[in-house]
Amino acid sequence: DTAVSQTPKYLVTQMGNDKSIKCEQNLGHDTMYWYKQDSKKFLKIMFSYNNKELIINETVPNRFSPKSPDKAHLNLHINSLELGDSAVYFCASSHRQHEKLFFGSGTQLSVL
Amino acid sequence: SQQGEEDPQALSIQEGENATMNCSYKTSINNLQWYRQNSGRGLVHLILIRSNEREKHSGRLRVTLDTSKKSSSLLITASRAADTASYFCACSGGYQKVTFGIGTKLQVIP
Numbered sequence: 001d002t003a004v005s006q007t008p009k010y011l012v013t014q015m016g017n018d019k020s021i022k023c024e025q026n027l028g029h030d031t032m033y034w035y036k037q038d039s040k041k042f043l044k045i046m047f048s049y050n051n052k053e054l055i056i057n058e059t060v061p062n063r064f065s066p067k068s069p070d071k072a073h074l075n076l077h078i079n080s081l082e083l084g085d086s087a088v089y090f091c092a093s094s095h096r097q098h099e100k101l102f103f104g105s106g107t108q109l110s111v112l
Numbered sequence: 113s114q115q116g117e118e119d120p121q122a123l124s125i126q127e128g129e130n131a132t133m134n135c136s137y138k139t140s141i142n143n144l145q146w147y148r149q150n151s152g153r154g155l156v157h158l159i160l161i162r163s164n165e166r167e168k169h170s171g172r173l174r175v176t177l178d179t180s181k182k183s184s185s186l187l188i189t190a191s192r193a194a195d196t197a198s199y200f201c202a203c204s205g206g207y208q209k210v211t212f213g214i215g216t217k218l219q220v221i222p
Contacts, residue, residue, distance in 0.1 A: 004154070035212075041198060043155075043212040056209050090154055098204040099143065103154030 003027050006091045006104035013081055014112055021076045021107045023091030031055075032074040033092040033101065034066060043090070049074055050097060081111045116144070116184075116201035116213035124219040131188040133216040135201030136181075144177055145202045145210065146186050155200065158186075193222045 006023040013019055025032065033056075034046040048056035052068045063079045074091060088108050092101040116135040125131050135144070143162045147155040161168045161177045161184065168175045174187040188195055198215040 033210075040214065041149075042214050043200065045209050045211065048209065058209075092155075098210045100145070100157045100160055101147075101155070101202075101210060102157070105154045106152075 004091055004093055004102050004104040006089075006107055008107060009105065010108050010110075012110045012112065015081055015083060017081050018077070018079045019081060019109070020078070021089055021091075021109075023074050023076070023104060025072055025091075025093040025102070027093055027095070027102060029093035029095050029102070030071055031094045031097045032068065032071070033094075034074065034076050035090040035092060035103075037088045037090060037106070039087070047074075047076075048097075055097075078109075081109075083111050085109060086111045116203050116211070118199070118201055118213045118216040120216060121214065122217045122219075124221065125191055127191060127193055127220055127222050129191055131191050131195070131218055131220070133186045133199050133201075133218070135184045135186070135213060137184075137201075137203045138182065139205055141179075141203045141205040143204050144175075144184050145204070146173075146175060146184075147200045147202060147212075149198045149200065149215070151197075158199075188218075191218075191220045193220050196220045 004025045031050045033048045047066045049068045068074045088106045091104040094101045116137045119134045145160045146158045149155045172189045177184045200215045202210045202212045
């Protein structure tokens with residue numbers, strides 16, 4: 001069983017569209033995260049939720065909206081996609097906040 | 113910023129050799145973690161060392177932490193071709209969030 005699963009794995013879309021990436025973890029963790037990895041492999045945190053409550057919101061455009069319906073799920077919705085949004089987006093979870101993160105396999109987003 | 117910076121950015125060694133990667137950071141931390149990322153995959157946690165610890169071992173991995181120099185090193189002994197991956201250090205500090213460096217790309221040649 002995959003511990004942290006995110007879908008889709010690949011997402012190709014046109015500029016201006018709205019898209020969502022889903023993430024689910026079956027580890028029983030309380031904390032979940034979204035990270036963005038750019039083409040230079042730099043990983044930057046976007047959001048962190050603890051028990052469905054937003055605890056970290058980095059300087060991310062408000063076109064990005066995370067939603068946590070329960071502590072096992074953290075979805076990412078992106079409005080009005082731009083070329084610069086192209087990247088790999090990783091979901092992660094951890095038992096203790098900010099320690100030993102378990103990552104999903106990533107969603108490669110390509111905005112054309 | 114507490115973001116770690118790895119050095120070197122790329123490293124190529126022969127199978128069986130040891131690989132050493134270094135990480136430097138700027139502000140105080142609670143812990144420092146090392147992760148591995150194989151091409152096209154998510155990151156995998158390798159080891160966590162707390163600010164009051166100086167050295168930790170896990171199998172062929174050895175991590176050291178020098179808080180006075182704000183630096184850490186990851187040593188992989190007796191490297192294998194399967195160790196080929198990117199290795200990231202990640203710092204967790206005052207604001208608690210985990211911030212990653214840009215990684216060291218390790219290639220182990222069979």
